[in-house]
Amino acid sequence: MSVISFLPPQSPPPPIWSFAGQIYTQVGVATHLLSRQEQDQIWINDWLFALWLAHKGNTVAVDFRCQISAWQHWRDQVIVPWRRYRKRLKASSMAGDEKARRQYQRAKQAELSLEWHDQQYLWRHRSSLSAGPEPTTRDREQCLSLSLQRLSGASTDTLSDSVSLLLSALEACTDSASWSD
Incomplete structure (x- = not known):
C-alpha cells in the first residue's frame, strides 16, 4: 500500500511528501530514523525536511525550534x-x-x-523555517550536517552516520523532478 493512499482526499500532497516517502523507503533509512526517534527524541519529519533543504543547498533556520x-x-x-x-x-x-x-x-x-x-x-512555512540564501555555496553534506546539529543539538561526530545514510538515500532516489517547490 502506498504512503500516498493515506492522504486526506481534499488536499494535494506537498512535494516534500513524495520526497520524504521516497527517502524513507530506501534501505536502512526507516530503521535508522526510528531508532534515532526512540533514542534521541528526534522528529523524523524535521530531519527529512532538513534533507530536502540540503538537497536545495539550504539549511534549517538557526531559530527553527523557537519558530515551531x-x-x-x-x-x-x-x-x-x-x-x-x-x-x-x-x-x-x-x-x-x-x-x-x-x-x-x-x-x-x-x-x-x-x-x-x-x-x-x-x-x-518553509521560507521562514529555512536559513534563506547562504552567502557561500555549501554542499549537501555541509547543509545537512549543520541542519541536523541545529535540530538535535548533537555534535558532527555523532551525526556522521545519519548524514551519510541520508545522503546515500538521496543519491539512490531517481524521481527528483517531483521535488520542486
Whole structure:
C-alpha cells in the first residue's frame, strides 16, 4: 500500500511528501530514523525536511525550534499519544491478536495522516523555517550536517552516520523532478 493512499482526499500532497516517502523507503533509512526517534527524541519529519533543504543547498533556520514551538506543542499533544497507542497495539498484534492487528492498522493510518499534517505545516512555512540564501555555496553534506546539529543539538561526530545514510538515500532516489517547490 502506498504512503500516498493515506492522504486526506481534499488536499494535494506537498512535494516534500513524495520526497520524504521516497527517502524513507530506501534501505536502512526507516530503521535508522526510528531508532534515532526512540533514542534521541528526534522528529523524523524535521530531519527529512532538513534533507530536502540540503538537497536545495539550504539549511534549517538557526531559530527553527523557537519558530515551531506552538506547532511542537500540537505534535506533543496529538502525534505523540497516537504514536504510543499504535506501539501498544503493535505489541498486541504481534502476539497474534487479530482484533489488535486491525486496530493497529487503523492507528497506523491515523498516525500517518497526522504526519502528513506535520509535513504540510513544514511545507507551508518553509521560507521562514529555512536559513534563506547562504552567502557561500555549501554542499549537501555541509547543509545537512549543520541542519541536523541545529535540530538535535548533537555534535558532527555523532551525526556522521545519519548524514551519510541520508545522503546515500538521496543519491539512490531517481524521481527528483517531483521535488520542486
